[in-house]
Amino acid sequence: MQAKQYIRERFFPHMWCAGCGHGIVLNSLLRAVDQLGLDKNNVVMVSGIGCSARISGYVDFHSLHTIHGRALAFAAGVKFSKPELKLIVPMGDGDALAIGGNHFIHAARRNMDITAIVMNNRIYGMTGGQFSPLTGVDKNTSTTPFSNIDNSFDTVELATAAGATFVARTTTYHVLEMTALLKKAIEHKGFSVIEILSQCPTQYGRKNKEGDAPAMLDHFREMTAKADSEKIKKNPGLISRGIFVDRSDKPEYCEQYEKIIQKAQKAIKGKQ
Amino acid sequence: MARPKLKEHIINRDWCKGCGICVHFCPKNVLELDSMEKVVAVRPGDCICCRMCELRCPDLAIEVVTDQDVKNE
Ligand SMILES: Cc1ncc(C[n+]2csc(CCOP(=O)(O)OP(=O)(O)O)c2C)c(N)n1
Ligand code: SF4
Numbered sequence: 143m144q145a146k147q148y149i150r151e152r153f154f155p156h157m158w159c160a161g162c163g164h165g166i167v168l169n170s171l172l173r174a175v176d177q178l179g180l181d182k183n184n185v186v187m188v189s190g191i192g193c194s195a196r197i198s199g200y201v202d203f204h205s206l207h208t209i210h211g212r213a214l215a216f217a218a219g220v221k222f223s224k225p226e227l228k229l230i231v232p233m234g235d236g237d238a239l240a241i242g243g244n245h246f247i248h249a250a251r252r253n254m255d256i257t258a259i260v261m262n263n264r265i266y267g268m269t270g271g272q273f274s275p276l277t278g279v280d281k282n283t284s285t286t287p288f289s290n291i292d293n294s295f296d297t298v299e300l301a302t303a304a305g306a307t308f309v310a311r312t313t314t315y316h317v318l319e320m321t322a323l324l325k326k327a328i329e330h331k332g333f334s335v336i337e338i339l340s341q342c343p344t345q346y347g348r349k350n351k352e353g354d355a356p357a358m359l360d361h362f363r364e365m366t367a368k369a370d371s372e373k374i375k376k377n378p379g380l381i382s383r384g385i386f387v388d389r390s391d392k393p394e395y396c397e398q399y400e401k402i403i404q405k406a407q408k409a410i411k412g413k414q
Numbered sequence: 415m416a417r418p419k420l421k422e423h424i425i426n427r428d429w430c431k432g433c434g435i436c437v438h439f440c441p442k443n444v445l446e447l448d449s450m451e452k453v454v455a456v457r458p459g460d461c462i463c464c465r466m467c468e469l470r471c472p473d474l475a476i477e478v479v480t481d482q483d484v485k486n487e
Contacts, residue, residue, distance in 0.1 A: 145474050145477075149474070154428075154429055154474070155429040155475075156473070158472065160431035160433040161433030161435060164472070165471070166435075166470055166471075169474055172474075317466075317469040321469075354434065355472075356433075356434050356439065359435065359438075359439070359470075360438075
């Protein structure tokens with residue numbers, strides 16, 4: 143694949159630290175778009191604020207770099223006005239589930255055809271390594287110097303409970319799986335959520351003595367297993383990867399909205 | 415279809431940040447970081463063209479070109 147077809151080369155080398163997982167997400171995402179044969183002009187990437195959110199500046203699609211936690215709201219606006227476009231919304235764990243948590247659950251509830259990518263590095267990378275709702279108990283961050291006592295959200299369970307019609311999880315170690323799942327998430331009609339565990343060696347890795355980027359990737363391999371695999375049955379403490387929800391029984395929001403427009407127009411005509 | 419044979423690793427030294435991910439995960443130990451902390455293919459003859467370096471590179475700095483890529487062009 144010629145990655146260069148899909149990026150704004152003038153902004154490279156990118157701003158991410160050496161070994162940052164967000165670059166691997168970009169790499170896999172470009173391949174997913176290439177393999178799906180999507181027309182760049184039909185793809186819109188909307189992001190908020192964070193190291194993760196900077197991904198929208200590097201892709202040669204339509205892009206909107208908006209405000210922290212609100213990318214899904216902006217994306218909904220774009221989708222409403224042009225439902226034929228493919229909307230991809232990459233977010234950090236803070237962006238998606240701390241400040242943006244409310245937008246996240248309501249976007250899932252409505253089932254608008256948007257692909258939400260949660261680039262989960264378990265920390266606020268951009269602002270100096272503060273804890274996020276995905277950091278995890280006993281982990282160290284700059285704002286929990288004596289370790290964190292906050293329980294985490296489980297992104298997959300949260301998205302499922304809120305009504306997302308496609309929910310998956312993978313890691314930046316599992317790059318072939320990541321591209322395959324991204325393709326499925328993008329093709330899914332309805333609100334799709336894909337959580338990608340992504341390493342932040344600079345903040346999370348350093349504070350938790352997880353080593354360099356290759357060591358953090360090794361750790362993703364060790365701490366996860368395919369859902370329903372023998373490995374996860376034997377080790378229920380591992381994090382499961384794969385597709386957890388893939389349903390087509392719920393109507394898509396823009397299609398429902400179009401029906402309301404038709405109804406309203408009929409009602410107006412009836413009165414004239 | 416015959417197995418692809420390596421033509422070359424195209425390495426973008428301006429983009430490579432020397433994170434070492436490609437070096438660590440190459441199953442054939444083809445890659446090394448040089449004194450500038452940039453990746454070089456030191457044993458290209460051992461490359462099996464699995465592309466794991468290309469796919470995992472966070473910097474889009476390495477591309478594996480095989481004889482089949484050339485044919486496909
Ligand atoms: C309204 C608002 N509040 C706070 C901030 C400061 N801020 C910028 S990025 C960020 C968190 C980034 O963490 P995350 O979303 O997990 O992304 P990462 O940088 O780890 O990829 C915060 C709190 C902001 N920009 N806007
Ligand atoms: S601070 Fe962390 S998330 Fe941000 S670019 Fe560096 S490694 Fe990536």
